Amino acid sequence: MSLLGTLLVLLVAAEHFYIAYLEMTQIPSEKAAKLFQLPYEFLQQKSVQNMFSNQGLYNGFLAAGLLWAQFAAPDNARFPATMLFLGFVLIAAAWGTFSTGNKSIVLKQGLPAALAALAVWAAA
Template structure:
């Protein structure tokens, strides 16, 4: 079970690193526009780019937290559970505040699976 938790947790980290890439480094790309349902014109706005880059740093630090919890803590369960609950809550907020329910499933599904596995373990 620990191996499954580690693998799925790493998938969550990779997902958040990809989001970081889109928001921080590929801010005005076509993929970023599609992913966040924004026009490419919106992405050219300097204020929007600043907001996305700021958001990207948060997402990158979530990934770092997951990796740190997995490989640099003695008992990663509590740290991972806290991070996964945070991700689930943020995914719920994003889903409801944007009116786009698919956000929860895209951003929160793997975190829900990890949280359940941690609680059952």
């Protein structure tokens, strides 16, 4: 795998660890309300906090999967595992954009994953 591909995959992993951190530990906060474009009062509901926490866990799994694919997967599984987890990120970005109507999701989450996938694929 190329250095560029590895760096882009690590960037995607870092982004998803950050999202996991926000969703699992920063709900409710004014920062999260602004970032997720939701009323602070809405984020104060326990059910909403539980939902975000669960969602954050899944984002953490995506990031952990990308790190595993880069550093712990057997050599013959590194490429398919990386592409699998990047594919999951792309699907999540597409669904997030479709389900919320927020086009910035596909740019903020999908574009880095797409660039990483292209770099990984080009080096294969």
